[in-house]
Amino acid sequence: MPSQPLTDRLRSAPAPAHRRAALSLRAREELAGWLWTSPWLIGFFLFVFGPMVASLYLSFTKYAIGSTPQFIGLGNFVRALSGKDDLFWPSMGRTVEYALVMVPIGIGLSLLAATLLNQGLKGTAVYRTLFFLPSLTPVVAAAVIWRWLYQPDFGAINWLLWELGVDEGPRWLTTPGTALPSLMLIGLWTTVGGGAMVIFLAGLQSVPRELLDAAAIDGANAWQRFRNVTLPLITPTIFFNLVIGIIAALKVFALAVLATQGGPNYATWFFNLHLYNTAFQFFEMGYASALAWIFFLLVVSLTYLNVRWSRSWVHYEGGERA
Amino acid sequence: MMTTITRRRFVVGICLAVAMPVLQACRQAPPSASPPGASTTPQATAASGATAGLIAPVTTTAPVVSSGVELQVSTRGGTDGDIMETSVATFLAQTGIKFKHVSYGPEPDYWSKVQALHATGQVADVVWASTGNLHNFANRGILAELDPLIAADKYDLSDYVKAGLDSMSLNGKLYGMPWGGHPGNGGLLYNVDLLNAAGFKVTEDPDSLQDWTYETLRDAAAKTTKTTGGRADVFGYSPGTDFLSLNNVLGAYGARFMTPDGKSLAMDTPEFLNAMRWVRDIFVSKLSPAPGADATATSNTNNELFGSSKLAMLQTQYAGMFSPGEKVIQGKFKWNVGLQPKGPANKRGTALTINGMTVAALSKHKDEAWQFVKWLMEPENQVPIILAGGSRPALRTKVLNDPRLMNGLKAHKVFVKAILEAEPWQMPANFRWPEFNSVVSQVFGGVWTGTETLEQALPQAKQKLQDVLAKPAID
Numbered sequence: 001m002p003s004q005p006l007t008d009r010l011r012s013a014p015a016p017a018h019r020r021a022a023l024s025l026r027a028r029e030e031l032a033g034w035l036w037t038s039p040w041l042i043g044f045f046l047f048v049f050g051p052m053v054a055s056l057y058l059s060f061t062k063y064a065i066g067s068t069p070q071f072i073g074l075g076n077f078v079r080a081l082s083g084k085d086d087l088f089w090p091s092m093g094r095t096v097e098y099a100l101v102m103v104p105i106g107i108g109l110s111l112l113a114a115t116l117l118n119q120g121l122k123g124t125a126v127y128r129t130l131f132f133l134p135s136l137t138p139v140v141a142a143a144v145i146w147r148w149l150y151q152p153d154f155g156a157i158n159w160l161l162w163e164l165g166v167d168e169g170p171r172w173l174t175t176p177g178t179a180l181p182s183l184m185l186i187g188l189w190t191t192v193g194g195g196a197m198v199i200f201l202a203g204l205q206s207v208p209r210e211l212l213d214a215a216a217i218d219g220a221n222a223w224q225r226f227r228n229v230t231l232p233l234i235t236p237t238i239f240f241n242l243v244i245g246i247i248a249a250l251k252v253f254a255l256a257v258l259a260t261q262g263g264p265n266y267a268t269w270f271f272n273l274h275l276y277n278t279a280f281q282f283f284e285m286g287y288a289s290a291l292a293w294i295f296f297l298l299v300v301s302l303t304y305l306n307v308r309w310s311r312s313w314v315h316y317e318g319g320e321r322a
Numbered sequence: 323m324m325t326t327i328t329r330r331r332f333v334v335g336i337c338l339a340v341a342m343p344v345l346q347a348c349r350q351a352p353p354s355a356s357p358p359g360a361s362t363t364p365q366a367t368a369a370s371g372a373t374a375g376l377i378a379p380v381t382t383t384a385p386v387v388s389s390g391v392e393l394q395v396s397t398r399g400g401t402d403g404d405i406m407e408t409s410v411a412t413f414l415a416q417t418g419i420k421f422k423h424v425s426y427g428p429e430p431d432y433w434s435k436v437q438a439l440h441a442t443g444q445v446a447d448v449v450w451a452s453t454g455n456l457h458n459f460a461n462r463g464i465l466a467e468l469d470p471l472i473a474a475d476k477y478d479l480s481d482y483v484k485a486g487l488d489s490m491s492l493n494g495k496l497y498g499m500p501w502g503g504h505p506g507n508g509g510l511l512y513n514v515d516l517l518n519a520a521g522f523k524v525t526e527d528p529d530s531l532q533d534w535t536y537e538t539l540r541d542a543a544a545k546t547t548k549t550t551g552g553r554a555d556v557f558g559y560s561p562g563t564d565f566l567s568l569n570n571v572l573g574a575y576g577a578r579f580m581t582p583d584g585k586s587l588a589m590d591t592p593e594f595l596n597a598m599r600w601v602r603d604i605f606v607s608k609l610s611p612a613p614g615a616d617a618t619a620t621s622n623t624n625n626e627l628f629g630s631s632k633l634a635m636l637q638t639q640y641a642g643m644f645s646p647g648e649k650v651i652q653g654k655f656k657w658n659v660g661l662q663p664k665g666p667a668n669k670r671g672t673a674l675t676i677n678g679m680t681v682a683a684l685s686k687h688k689d690e691a692w693q694f695v696k697w698l699m700e701p702e703n704q705v706p707i708i709l710a711g712g713s714r715p716a717l718r719t720k721v722l723n724d725p726r727l728m729n730g731l732k733a734h735k736v737f738v739k740a741i742l743e744a745e746p747w748q749m750p751a752n753f754r755w756p757e758f759n760s761v762v763s764q765v766f767g768g769v770w771t772g773t774e775t776l777e778q779a780l781p782q783a784k785q786k787l788q789d790v791l792a793k794p795a796i797d
Contacts, residue, residue: 064796065437066462086786151623152612153554154632167552174612175771264613264767265774281430282757283437283458283796 055289063286076290087266087274088291094180095271099249101184102191106249107241109192114200115226128201135194143258146186147173173260176267183255183268190255191248196241203237204230235314243306247299271295391687392420393694396446398432399425401712402677413697419690421448430756440464440684447685448694451498452677453489458753458796459680460497466681468496471692486717489674489747498678499695501704502714504640504737505672505744507567510539510663511642513546514656516556516634520545528660528736536574536600536665539635543609546634558609559635560624561601563770565759566675567637569748570662572597573671579762580791584751587788589780593667598769598776606772613770631655637662639675640737644711659733661740672744676717717741752795761786 023031034041059076061069080088117128134142149156150172158169172182207230215225231238253272256262262269262277275295279288397403406423414420424446426435433455439445451459459465472479479487486500510531517524522542524530534542543558561567565579572578575597581588588594604610611633614621627633629650636642642659651657664670679698681691697703701720707713708721709730715721715738722741727734750758765783768774 064462065434066441066464067797086789147614147623151614153557154611154627159553162553171612171771174614174767175773176768177773261763263764264771265779266764267767269764277760280434281760282754283433 055292058286059290059293061286063289064283065285069286072286076287077294079287080290080294085287087269090266091269091271091274094267094269095250095252098180098184098187098252098270099246102187102249102252103242103245106188106191106245107196107238109188110194110196110241111200111238113193114197114204117197117201118204131193131197133193134189135191137190139190139254140258142186142190143255146189147259150182174264176265179260179264179267183252183259186255186259187249187252196245199237199241200234203234207233232315233317236316239306239310239314243303246302246306250295250299250302391690392422393448393687393690394424394446395421395448395450395694396424396426396436397450398428400428402450405707405712409698409703412703413694417693417697419693421694436464440682443684445682445684447682447687447691449680449682450677451680453675453747453749454755454759455753456490456498456678456680457492457749458755460492460495461753461795462797463683465497466683466685466688468499468681468692468695471681471688472496474689475692475696477696481718481720483674483717483719483722483741485674485744485746486676486741489676490678498676498680499699500674500676500717501679501695501698502677503674503717503741504676504714505670505740506570506675507562507564507637507639508570508662508670508672508740509638509640509642509733509737510660511628511636511638512657512660513628513631513634514658516546516631516655517542520634526656526658526732528658528733531660531663534660534663536571536663539663540600540604540609543604543635544607547609554608554611556631557611557627557633559604559637560610560627560633561604561637563601563613563763563766565755565762566673568598568601568762569673570637570671571601571665573673573745574662574665574667574669575600575671576665576667576669578748579758579787580748580750582748584749584791586791587784589784589787595776597665598766602769602772602776605770613767625650628657640714640733641711643731643733647711659736661736670740670743672740673748674717674741674744674746676747677714715741750791752791752793754790754793754796757790757793758787761790 058069060071060073062072062075063069079085083089113131117124117131121127137145152158152169152171152174155172157172158166161169170178173179211229211233212225215229220228251272252270253276256268256270256273257276260268262273271291272295275288275291278284278291395406397406403423403425406421410421410423426432426439436445436449436451436459445464449459449465451465456465482500483503486503487496489503490496490498490500512524512531514524514526520542522545539559545558546556547554547558548556561571569579572594575593577591577593577597578588580586605613611624611627614623624633624636625646628636629646631654638659640659661670679695681688681695685691699716699718699721701716701724704713704716704721705724705726708715708727715727715734721727722738728738749755761783765786766776766779769776769779
């Protein structure tokens with residue numbers, strides 16, 4: 001028998017029995033959506049949200065890993081806030097002090113660096129790379145390098161000061177009075193040319209050239225153009241860097257562990273270092289959970305206040321507000 | 323009927339699924355765990371052995387057929403972990419027991435992982451535990467009492483240093499074997515050439531420092547310190563400022579931080595003040611580099627300074643024979659490690675500091691775990707490791723007096739003397755040694771840099787240290 005053309009065979013094939021879908025199209029799409037996002041969601045709930053819930057519960061208990069949590073109500077929070085823990089308020093104050101210095105200076109210098117790099121001068125790419133390099137340095141390497149630079153007796157900084165006629169340079173990381181500012185300097189070195197600068201650069205490059213040209217034609221000098229045109233237009237960028245900067249500064253931890261271990265005499269004993277030591281060195285996991293929640297509430301509150309405050313000074317194109 | 327999975331249902335479902343195991347993990351260890359201080363009876367271990375299909379207790383001299391059991395041995399990694407990795411095949415060949423090394427990472431995170439894995443019933447059978455936290459873990463039932471295993475095995479402990487076993491014991495029960503011990507930070511790393519040039523007749527034989535006192539040490543530090551135009555070229559001596567380092571000086575002066583029962587402070591004595599003033603004087607007279615973040619004198623900075631002849635002497639420990647070591651010094655000068663001198667109390671300050679090997683209370687293979695611990699303590703298995711710089715000696719005379727160590731290591735012989743005379747480890751009664759040590763490393767910071775006098779710092783120091791001792795034990 002001559003073979004039947006394919007199209008004929010297809011036409012003559014019995015039509016498949018119509019099966020009614022178990023799920024509607026909308027439900028199937030919804031299920032697919034959940035399935036596609038489930039790896040992240042499972043990870044989030046298992047490794048972030050779950051431990052957060054557990055730590056919230058543990059913050060109301062006396063607990064060391066492996067023991068039975070004993071419910072003590074608000075005992076841990078009272079211990080922290082009432083000053084019974086004599087390192088709580090000083091470490092909180094020190095952390096806020098660090099943030100108060102780091103955030104404005106860090107944002108200011110990042111903006112300055114980005115503005116300079118946005119001038120379109122020759123070699124901008126090289127400068128951009130050079131500015132960005134310190135932020136790529138791992139914090140461990142930065143701490144080791146700076147510990148040697150700061151070394152009072154053989155370090156490069158005091159050697160330079162000595163060459164300039166300073167008989168005895170500061171003892172940088174080893175005296176309580178200079179340790180905190182010295183750490184701030186390391187922090188600035190690693191952050192100024194980093195992410196904030198890149199974001200500012202992107203913000204500056206989005207400022208419409210015609211507005212700046214119009215201002216120039218109207219007689220505005222460079223400062224006036226920056227103050228009255230550029231700055232208002234990059235306020236969303238400033239706001240973003242401000243929020244991220246505050247959170248990053250409040251989280252200061254690794255640098256202190258590596259460079260000073262919180263010393264000397266608790267001069268660099270930041271809040272997160274206190275939290276870490278309480279949990280992992282002193283094994284008071286219940287109290288450490290309470291410290292973590294206090295810190296979390298502080299960060300959330302500051303961010304909320306920031307958002308509220310931003311409505312009065314952040315200008316979005318089209319008049320939208322944060 | 324259309325089935326809709328609402329966001330709320332999905333999120334609630336995931337929350338419940340996650341919250342249950344997380345909260346479960348926070349509960350106490352399973353009831354099968356030995357309660358604190360509970361002993362593992364020979365019957366119980368025999369039963370567990372039978373369950374595991376054991377043929378008989380094994381010894382290091384009589385290999386047995388593999389029982390099919392695979393032990394887990396935990397360490398903090400690093401050198402200790404390397405040692406375990408290289409021991410797997412030998413141990414299997416000699417005993418018929420397999421083991422797998424697991425690294426829980428460096429301290430202090432190591433300790434949290436041991437607790438977490440104990441809480442979830444997954445902790446290794448053999449747990450590395452040093453004196454800093456061994457008593458705490460023993461008190462909380464994480465470690466098994468070794469006495470029943472030792473009794474069942476008829477293992478002879480008479481060869482062991484008594485203070486070493488005491489340091490591994492709690493309430494008269496032994497919880498760990500003293501695998502690697504030293505007498506605290508009582509070593510003195512010294513540059514022979516610099517000392518000779520300053521008029522001190524010392525040699526590479528550490529006994530040449532035998533008659534030194536703290537006055538001699540201070541004098542040597544002053545005479546080896548060299549400056550040019552107000553800047554130091556060479557420093558004389560670098561002391562440590564952590565608990566163990568200070569305890570060494572305090573002991574030599576007849577003082578100590580806390581009473582022997584670990585319940586209260588013992589700092590209100592003239593001896594305590596004199597010892598602390600001696601250390602302060604070294605710093606404020608600029609005979610030492612500025613104290614660094616790492617309170618121990620054996621920081622990388624100090625080791626590098628010593629290795630480059632910028633530091634004549636350095637408070638160290640047994641490991642000072644290997645770090646910075648000849649690999650760094652490369653024959654540039656003669657050096658060795660002696661002991662910190664005797665002080666006005668006519669003794670050296672010591673506190674046996676030990677890396678112990680313990681058996682987990684939850685181990686289902688305690689007999690095999692004990693065989694492994696016992697095997698580690700044998701000279702044949704330990705001496706090569708010590709010679710390679712991988713461990714401190716086990717606190718038993720067979721190891722301490724081993725001719726390979728006596729002849730092969732530059733300063734072993736003087737440390738043996740100190741170990742045999744050493745006092746046991748000093749532990750607060752509430753086992754909060756890490757916290758106590760942390761406070762000691764912090765509160766005297768201004769004293770060493772000269773911004774505070776000892777008298778100014780002491781009230782705060784005593785208050786903080788007393789607060790630590792007054793806390794309840796971790797439970």
